Amino acid sequence: MPKPVVPEEKRRRRRPTRSGTVLSESLIVETALRLLREHGSAGLSARRLGLALDCDPSTLYRYFRGMDDLTLAIGDALVGQALRGWGPTGSWRADLRTVGLRIHAAYVAHPQAALVTANRVTGRPHELAADEAVLDVLRRAGFPPADTVRIYHAFIDQTLAFATLDAASLALPSAALSADDAMWRSTYARLPAATHPRIAEAAPLLATRMVTSAYPTALDMLLDSAAAQLAALGERTD
Amino acid sequence: MPKPVVPEEKRRRRRPTRSGTVLSESLIVETALRLLREHGSAGLSARRLGLALDCDPSTLYRYFRGMDDLTLAIGDALVGQALRGWGPTGSWRADLRTVGLRIHAAYVAHPQAALVTANRVTGRPHELAADEAVLDVLRRAGFPPADTVRIYHAFIDQTLAFATLDAASLALPSAALSADDAMWRSTYARLPAATHPRIAEAAPLLATRMVTSAYPTALDMLLDSAAAQLAALGERTD
């Protein structure tokens, strides 16, 4: 029975697969990312993954408890690659801005993977490291614990929420199945002004603006508010 | 072959199913919503839906092109029920706030359904009506077309993004499969201060705050910014 999954660091015997390739947690995750990119967000399956790795699908259950566990690992890989090589500079506002944009960019760079792993709390190492980093930046900036947690909450939720939303709009049109993109041209752009005057009026502007992300604007607004709060705190203690 | 889907308004002959119930598009969508609530976001399938409606699964393909088409209909039903009975009051800021909170609330009220239909542009009637309403509120408030579209974009994306995020955190714990909620208690709450001091320090505050939504705060910040822009516009033309 394949139940007791051996964690990566405990692995000793690396028996090669029939065709000679040696499996590992990271190799599986990377291959899954490739499959997602090539075949769309619905193109990841145990069978296809086994085919790509040239191993039996059931072998994957030696590394992950199930496909759900695998998707969590994929999500953590995204966070890890977002913050790889990053370190705090000392300017809390610049740091938070960079972290937010990096996470957002990592998701948007792998839209199909982002869709699969969206909105999940993985509790895996890279996610924990990111949370710790954001909390540390805020505390060092001078925010008391309560404000730190409140701002952290808004910051991380807004980042993940926009990352998912933007990833979705990038992933769906490329998938041949869904015609969300065509919807814009076929439905919105040719609505009669009689029934939908505002949409008809705005159609050209909408077409150019809706393809960009509103995240940077929202992020800066959040940081504005945080800076104002910090200033108010400083005045009171002075 | 069940290909040519007849739209609801063209239906004439309503032949009852084997057990006597008469199908309709809305009945199917309502039943799907119930199934989603009862069996979680993965519990919606053509077979189960057929079982609940006491009809053959293939019958559904007379009403929808496929499960994807059905999920779009579910999403539009959510938007429709969010704005049912709503009308503009004349105060653009209050109106936008109400619309945002209503849509957010409708998603959060059906978290499993929200997850399934999340991040999709349906192009269906209720969605079009909501877009038209938001654009109309902004234009009547005095925003020029360009600002209207920019604010509309930020507003609608922020609302949908947070709605999806919050729905996800509500839907997942109830699903017996995923242990995202347990993750908070099992992993975050008992992280050693040696490796993750900031998380350990903030754990109690995090536990109480992370269960609420950050959307209202973010929404008010967006409306603040919009109000400031409108005021600046007014000064210039005076």
Added chain:
DNA sequence: GCCTTATGCCAACACCATTGACCTTATACG
């Protein structure tokens, strides 16, 4: 060089969406 056991493989199970052919019955029209 042996023994243990981690780990890859096989076969099978239960579920899923989707489709083509068939049949039945509600309606439209003569």
Added chain:
DNA sequence: CGTATAAGGTCAATGGTGTTGGCATAAGGC
């Protein structure tokens, strides 16, 4: 009022999915 028509419900089959129990084998510690 009767009959033709086709909308729409049903059946059966196809090829996909995740997952698991049992088995075989080779890697590594001794």
